[in-house]
Amino acid sequence: MCGIVGYIGKNPAQSILIEGLKRLEYRGYDSAGIAIYNQEDINIMKTKGRLANLEEKLDGNHLEGTIGIGHTRWATHGAPSDHNSHPHASHNDKIVIVHNGIIENYMELRDELIEKGYAFKSETDTETVSHLVFDYYKESNDLFEAVMKAIKRLEGSYALGVLCKDNPEELIAARKDSPLIIGKGDGENFIASDIPAILEHTRDIYLLENGEAAVIKRDSIEIFDMEEKTVEKEIFHVDWDIASAEKGGYDHxxxxxxxxxxxxxxxxxxxxxxxxxxxxxxxxxxxxxxxxxxxxxxxxxxxxxxxxxxxxxxxxxxxxxxxxxxxxxxxxxxxxxxxxxxxxxxxxxxxxxxxxxxxxxxxxxxxxxxxxxxxxxxxxxxxxxxxxxxxxxxxxxxxxxxxxxxxxxxxxxxxxxxxxxxxxxxxxxxxxxxxxxxxxxxxxxxxxLDQQDAIKTLAEEYIAAKNVFYIGRGLDFAVCMEGSLKLKEIAYVHSEPYAAGELKHGPIALIEDDTLVFGIVTQEELNEKTISNLKEVKARGASIITIALEGNEKAKKISDHVIYVPRTHWMLTSILANIPQQLFAYYVSVGLGHDVDKPRNLAKSVTVE
Missing domain, CATH: 3.40.50.10490 (Glucose-6-phosphate isomerase like protein; domain 1)
Structure with a gap:
C-alpha cells in the first residue's frame, strides 16, 4: 500500500528520493519521510500529511549525502502522525528501515523486544522490524546476515529498504508479497515500489521475486534467495517513456x-x-x-x-x-x-x-x-x-x-x-x-469523449444530489455497479446500484423528490423492462439521466436527460456505457473541490487485507 524508494550513488540523494516519492504518492499519502546517510549519521526527516509537507519541512534543512531511503505511507498500524511515519530507526538510530506491507506477528515480536529492553516510539509494525534487525546485527555486525535472520521470523508481507550507520556503502532490500524492484545505473543503483519512481534515472530493472533479498552498492547488485544462495536474474528493460506517467497538460x-x-x-x-x-x-x-x-x-x-x-x-x-x-x-x-x-x-x-x-x-x-x-x-x-x-x-x-x-x-x-x-x-x-x-x-x-462538455454541464446541474441510484439489467447492471463506485470513490456522494427488476422488492422505498437515478439502457432485449422501471421512479419524483444507444427514442421520452452512446455489438456495450459515468463522477468531484487523483482513505494498490 505504501511507496518505497532508495538510492546509493554519487549524486545528492535528497532530490532523487523526493522526485521518486512524487511518482509513488498514489500508493499512499498519509505521511512521508526520508533518511540520508551523511558520512557520520543517518539523518531522518518525516512528517504527517502529503509529500508537500515534507518538502516544506526540508526547505532550509537540506539533508546531505549520497545514500538514502524514502517512504510515502498509507496507514495500517497506527494513525497518520509524525511518530508513525517512516523511516523507522532502531536503538541508537543504528538501523533505519522503510517498509511496505503488514507484519502479522509484530505484537509477538514487539513483546519479545520490549522484554529485552527496547523502547518503541510508534504504533507501527515496521518499528518492530528495525529493532529486530538491530538485535541480530549487534551479534555479528553483518547487516545482510541480520536482515536475513530477521525476515525469516516475519509473518505477513514486506518490501524493505534497510540502511545501517556502520555500513555507508550498502543498501539492503528484501521482499515478500509486496512489490519491490531494483534499478541498475552507472555508478548508482536504486530500489522502488514501482517503475515510474526511478525511470528518469534508469530503464534497466531487476524484478525481485518473493523471498529474495539484495545487497546493493554503488557499482554492484547481488541478489540472494532465502537460503542466501546467489540468484542470477535477467534485466528487464523498460520501453515506455516517463511522459506516460505525467499529466500531459490535463488538470488531473x-x-x-x-x-x-x-x-x-x-x-x-x-x-x-x-x-x-x-x-x-x-x-x-x-x-x-x-x-x-x-x-x-x-x-x-x-x-x-x-x-x-x-x-x-x-x-x-x-x-x-x-x-x-x-x-x-x-x-x-x-x-x-x-x-x-x-x-x-x-x-x-x-x-x-x-x-x-x-x-x-x-x-x-x-x-x-x-x-x-x-x-x-x-x-x-x-x-x-x-x-x-x-x-x-x-x-x-x-x-x-x-x-x-x-x-x-x-x-x-x-x-x-x-x-x-x-x-x-x-x-x-x-x-x-x-x-x-x-x-x-x-x-x-x-x-x-466528444460529449465531455455536455456531461460536465449535467454534473454541474446535479452536483447537489445527496442520493444517487444506478439501475439496469443484465450487462447494464454491471455498468451500474462501476458507475456507482466511481461516484462514491472520488466525489464522496452516496450512491447505490440496483438490478432494475429488484426495485419493487425494497429499494423503491428510498425514491423521493429530486433523487437522481441513472438508467443504463443498452441491452435492447431488456429495454422495455428497464424503461418501465424508470417510469416507476419518475412517478415518485426522481430525476433521470439515461445512458442509451443512439436512436432510443423511448428512453428520451421518460428521461430528464439522455446521454447517447454509439450502437455496437450487444457484447460490447458495457465499455461504451461506462465512459459517461467516468466523466460525470470526475466533474462532480471537481465541482465539489475534492482531490480527484487521491481520494480520501484510498490507495491505488491494495497490497494488504
Missing part, C-alpha cells in the same frame, strides 16, 4: 487517463484480433484443456470485480459454460470447491492486490489452473499464474481506475470469444462480426 491524472482510453483499448484489442480467431500469446488454453474444466471462477476486488461480472455474463451466454464471479476477500475464506478441473480467472490492475493474490495461491495449492488478467508486467500475480493476459493500459496513476478497467473489459471480450470459439459455440462468421465491432470500439469511445 484521472482526466488524462479517461482520454487515453481510445489508444490503450486499441493497444489491448487490435494486436490480438486475427482473421483466424483471437490470438492470446500468453494463454495456452486449448480445446482439450477446456474439455477437462467443469467449473470457472472469476475473482477480483473493487472495480476489477465488475469486469469479472461482465466476464461471467459473456462466458455463460456465448461460451455456454457456468461461471461464478466473486470478490476475492470472500472467495479466499469460504473454502470454495477447487480441483484440477477448475479454471480460476483473477483480475488485478496492479498485479499485487493482496486478496486476489491470496486467492490465486489458494487456487494453485488446490490444483486449479489460474489465468491472470493484469496490467503490470512482472507483478506477483503475473508471475504466479499459469496463463497471463496483459492489459496494455500503461501506468495508471489516479487512484480511481478508468483506462485499466476499460482494458479489463476488453480482456473479457477477447477471452470469452476465444473460449467460445474453442468450444464450438461461436462460428467464424459470428467472430468476424464481433471482430469488426471490436476494431471500431476505440473510435466510438472518442465519439463519447
Amino acid at each position: 491524472f484521472m482526466l488524462k487517463e479517461i482520454f487515453e482510453q481510445p489508444q490503450v483499448v486499441k493497444d489491448t484489442l487490435l494486436p490480438r484480433l486475427t482473421d483466424k480467431g483471437v490470438q492470446l500469446d500468453d494463454i495456452n488454453l486449448n480445446k482439450e484443456d477446456l474439455d477437462k474444466i467443469n467449473k470457472i471462477y472469476m475473482v477480483a476486488c473493487g472495480t476489477a470485480s465488475y469486469a469479472c461480472l461482465v466476464g461471467k455474463y459473456l462466458l455463460e451466454r456465448v461460451a455456454r459454460v457456468p461461471v461464478v464471479a466473486e470478490v476475492a476477500s470472500e472467495f479466499r475464506y469460504r473454502e470454495p470447491i477447487l480441483d484440477e478441473n477448475t479454471l480460476v480467472i483473477v483480475v488485478s490492475q496492479s498485479g499485487e492486490t493482496a486478496d486476489t493474490l491470496a486467492a490465486l495461491r489458494m487456487a494453485k495449492d488446490a490444483g486449479a489452473r489460474v489465468m491472470a488478467v493484469v496490467n503490470v508486467v512482472g507483478s506477483s500475480i503475473a508471475r504466479d499464474a499459469d496463463d497471463i493476459f496483459y492489459t496494455l493500459a500503461g501506468p495508471e496513476i489516479a487512484v480511481a481506475s478508468t483506462k485499466a478497467y476499460s482494458c479489463q473489459l476488453g480482456a473479457m471480450y477477447l477471452i470469452a470469444a476465444h473460449i467460445a470459439i474453442l468450444k464450438g459455440k461461436m462460428s467464424m462468421e459470428e467472430y468476424k462480426e464481433l471482430k469488426d465491432e471490436l476494431m471500431s470500439i476505440p473510435d466510438k469511445i472518442e465519439k463519447i
